[in-house]
Amino acid sequence: MKAKEFFLKGVGKIKNFRLTRKVFAYPYVLFMLIFVLAPLVILLVNAFLDTDQNFTFDNFKSFFTDSVNVRVLSLSLAVGLITTVLCLVIGYPVAYILSKWSSGSIIVLLIILPMWVNFLIRTYALKAIFALLDTTLGVGTVIIGMVYNFIPYMIMPLHTTLTNIDPSYAEAAKDLGANGVQTFLKSTLPLSLPGIISGITMVFIPTISAFAISGMLSNNTVLMFGDSINLRFANQLYGIGSVMSLIMLVFVLILNFFMNKANKGEAQKNLW
Amino acid sequence: MVKKIAEKGYVFLVLALMYLPILMVIIFSFSGSAHFTFNNGFTFDSYKELFTDAPKKLWDSLLNTVIIAIISSVVATIMGSIAAVGIYNMKPRSRHVVENINQLPIVNSEIVMAVSLMLFFTTFAFPNGYTRLILGHITFCTPYVVLSVMPRLMQMDSNIYEAALDLGASPIKALFKVVIPYILPGVLSGFAMAFTISLDDFIITQLNKGASTGIDTLSTYLYSSLRKASGLRAFWLPAFSIIIVIVVAAVLLINLRSYKKEGRKKEKINEKNR
Numbered sequence: 001m002k003a004k005e006f007f008l009k010g011v012g013k014i015k016n017f018r019l020t021r022k023v024f025a026y027p028y029v030l031f032m033l034i035f036v037l038a039p040l041v042i043l044l045v046n047a048f049l050d051t052d053q054n055f056t057f058d059n060f061k062s063f064f065t066d067s068v069n070v071r072v073l074s075l076s077l078a079v080g081l082i083t084t085v086l087c088l089v090i091g092y093p094v095a096y097i098l099s100k101w102s103s104g105s106i107i108v109l110l111i112i113l114p115m116w117v118n119f120l121i122r123t124y125a126l127k128a129i130f131a132l133l134d135t136t137l138g139v140g141t142v143i144i145g146m147v148y149n150f151i152p153y154m155i156m157p158l159h160t161t162l163t164n165i166d167p168s169y170a171e172a173a174k175d176l177g178a179n180g181v182q183t184f185l186k187s188t189l190p191l192s193l194p195g196i197i198s199g200i201t202m203v204f205i206p207t208i209s210a211f212a213i214s215g216m217l218s219n220n221t222v223l224m225f226g227d228s229i230n231l232r233f234a235n236q237l238y239g240i241g242s243v244m245s246l247i248m249l250v251f252v253l254i255l256n257f258f259m260n261k262a263n264k265g266e267a268q269k270n271l272w
Numbered sequence: 273m274v275k276k277i278a279e280k281g282y283v284f285l286v287l288a289l290m291y292l293p294i295l296m297v298i299i300f301s302f303s304g305s306a307h308f309t310f311n312n313g314f315t316f317d318s319y320k321e322l323f324t325d326a327p328k329k330l331w332d333s334l335l336n337t338v339i340i341a342i343i344s345s346v347v348a349t350i351m352g353s354i355a356a357v358g359i360y361n362m363k364p365r366s367r368h369v370v371e372n373i374n375q376l377p378i379v380n381s382e383i384v385m386a387v388s389l390m391l392f393f394t395t396f397a398f399p400n401g402y403t404r405l406i407l408g409h410i411t412f413c414t415p416y417v418v419l420s421v422m423p424r425l426m427q428m429d430s431n432i433y434e435a436a437l438d439l440g441a442s443p444i445k446a447l448f449k450v451v452i453p454y455i456l457p458g459v460l461s462g463f464a465m466a467f468t469i470s471l472d473d474f475i476i477t478q479l480n481k482g483a484s485t486g487i488d489t490l491s492t493y494l495y496s497s498l499r500k501a502s503g504l505r506a507f508w509l510p511a512f513s514i515i516i517v518i519v520v521a522a523v524l525l526i527n528l529r530s531y532k533k534e535g536r537k538k539e540k541i542n543e544k545n546r
Contacts, residue, residue: 021361022358022361022362022366024354024355024358025354025355025358025359025362028352028355028359028414029373031410032373032414033373035389035392035408035411036377036385037373038392039385039388039389039391040388042391042395043384043391046391090286093282094282094286097282097283105531106527106528106531107283107287109523109524109527110287111286111287111290113520113523113524114293116468116519116523117512117516117519118472118490118491118494118512120474121494121512122293122294123293124498124504125293125294125296125297126293128300129293129296131308148289148290151290205381206381208381209381209383209384211382211478212474226383226475229383229387230387233387233390233479242387242391245383245387245388248381248383248384249380249381251381252379256379259379
């Protein structure tokens, strides 16, 4: 009897089944809790464990007292900063010009297209170009390589924001007597700020955490923070590697905070 | 006028620089070596080596790349699309939380994700090899699917679904006849994104493949070959030239088609307005 009731209840539930149910998200939420959040928690735990699995602050201490680590971090930040500025300076005009062309989105597609080709083989070819030009490999070539690799990430969001700006703002500015430069500085540039901030985030983070690119383009003389994280884990130094990953994560979260703030008010949650 | 020419010149200069390394790969695939010199003149030797003399490992790694990409992008597409429907129906607050978690793998630095997954997999002793790789790939692919399905759901008028139910369709029928056809473009572009991201991945694969399993994808195999003192063997350049040509052709074809379609739509609208 009870079984029958239960069965009927079940059928009733299926009949009342509506797509307007949030339960559909639960499997995915569970999956993300397990494979995204739990690994980050384990990273956090490992940062406080020594090799015998005892609680310790030594990993933090040894990271910040070792001048080599601090040097790698500051070099990465410097390379990241220069790369980001270069991407912005080179990429903004491209995005701005393309936002005025009717064929702009096709050209943006052409700019993104090389990213579909494995970055290792492109970096290898770039290294060959440096060799043909007799350029000494070092920080300079690393920066050029980073700009080459990550500039599409700058142009994409900039182009999206710039094409979405209502042209009547610029027209209004002109009607009110602003010249071309003033219109750009007072109207277009501030309105494109969300795109600029997305672009900065999407270039800066991958640059400092880049892996393999800097080694290839500097004969292993320049290491990015990402490379040195990898090295620690390759040498089984999980504790200090976790500390470095956490530092990287803090950068990610800070930059994202600003990105989300800039995008607030805009419905566009999408990164592209 | 001068300004226009300068603008065009600038854009095409940037484009040319972006394509220079790729052109180098294609041009020097006819040099018979991977050293970017034409010492042997123009020759098809590298191509011959690719198809007759390339190590079995190359084909194995190509197969691994494709298998991992197919499995993880299919799972990611199914899970992500279903999840998008659920997230769409959540209350604003919990929805905001889930959307932020969804964004995490996209914005997070790849190396942090790779090492955190590695620690997680070793801590809980997940089986080495394919299991870890596919789970890892699903983890970073699914958020993109969710992000590309969500806008379609937001555009959809929820009355359409209700109307289908009022007209007597069962929820399942309404799902297949109304909702799925409507969100299909988002699902497909999500699938395409997940597939290409998985194909292209290097860092997460490199750190989670496990040294003892011997499993390599194309990018990790290329990486280990690059680190050899003897340098790359000649077949790598033609291999990637072929991949480049296929990728460029596929992407351009798909996008030009949709571009043309949009153009036609615009023309029609213009005609109507006239």
